[in-house]
Amino acid sequence: GESVGLHLPTLSVQEGDNSIINCAYSNSASDYFIWYKQESGKGPQFIIDIRSNMDKRQGQRVTVLLNKTVKHLSLQIAATQPGDSAVYFCAESNSGGYQKVTFGTGTKLQVIP
Amino acid sequence: KAGVTQTPRYLIKTRGQQVTLSCSPISGHRSVSWYQQTPGQGLQFLFEYFSETQRNKGNFPGRFSGRQFSNSRSEMNVSTLELGDSALYLCASSLFLAEETQYFGPGTRLLVL
Numbered sequence: 001g002e003s004v005g006l007h008l009p010t011l012s013v014q015e016g017d018n019s020i021i022n023c024a025y026s027n028s029a030s031d032y033f034i035w036y037k038q039e040s041g042k043g044p045q046f047i048i049d050i051r052s053n054m055d056k057r058q059g060q061r062v063t064v065l066l067n068k069t070v071k072h073l074s075l076q077i078a079a080t081q082p083g084d085s086a087v088y089f090c091a092e093s094n095s096g097g098y099q100k101v102t103f104g105t106g107t108k109l110q111v112i113p
Numbered sequence: 114k115a116g117v118t119q120t121p122r123y124l125i126k127t128r129g130q131q132v133t134l135s136c137s138p139i140s141g142h143r144s145v146s147w148y149q150q151t152p153g154q155g156l157q158f159l160f161e162y163f164s165e166t167q168r169n170k171g172n173f174p175g176r177f178s179g180r181q182f183s184n185s186r187s188e189m190n191v192s193t194l195e196l197g198d199s200a201l202y203l204c205a206s207s208l209f210l211a212e213e214t215q216y217f218g219p220g221t222r223l224l225v226l
Contacts, residue, residue, distance in 0.1 A: 043217030105155035
């Protein structure tokens, strides 16, 4: 069945370094992907999204890469800051009819000052 | 514009009791979705309401129910609580039905003893 998962449950990075968070998906029909950031005690916050007709999309300090061949999604955070410490999870959906969104379980990013 | 609000933020109940959670969407948003979030399962879709009607439902037992009012505010009810119902319950709103981009509230953390 459909599944969205993350390779690493916890990622520790030094402040100022770049972070890369990975996500694998199994539904090849998925054509829309979202990254969310969830800080402790808060709900998920939309970070960036990408559609399957794109390989890369950039935002402010964040970049999402999509590799449809291996069904892999990654979130890159440049110059990681302490405020980036949170749980990050990806979500996938496929268009056509009701767009069911499937969420991954999350990766915890710890920024070391 | 105010974000999605959920009340209460924290709740402690005992097995067998029932609970009602409330969600107020972003002003102008007409769709409200509910999710259960647990450390092991991640975000699990419960149901979505639009124009006071349940439009889609996840794989949860009938003990989980909801409703939406004419002002788009929504309530979720869980009857005959079980220990496994302990979770963070998140509400998300969007302008229209089945939109891919949703805005989440801070959640209600429910602990069942």
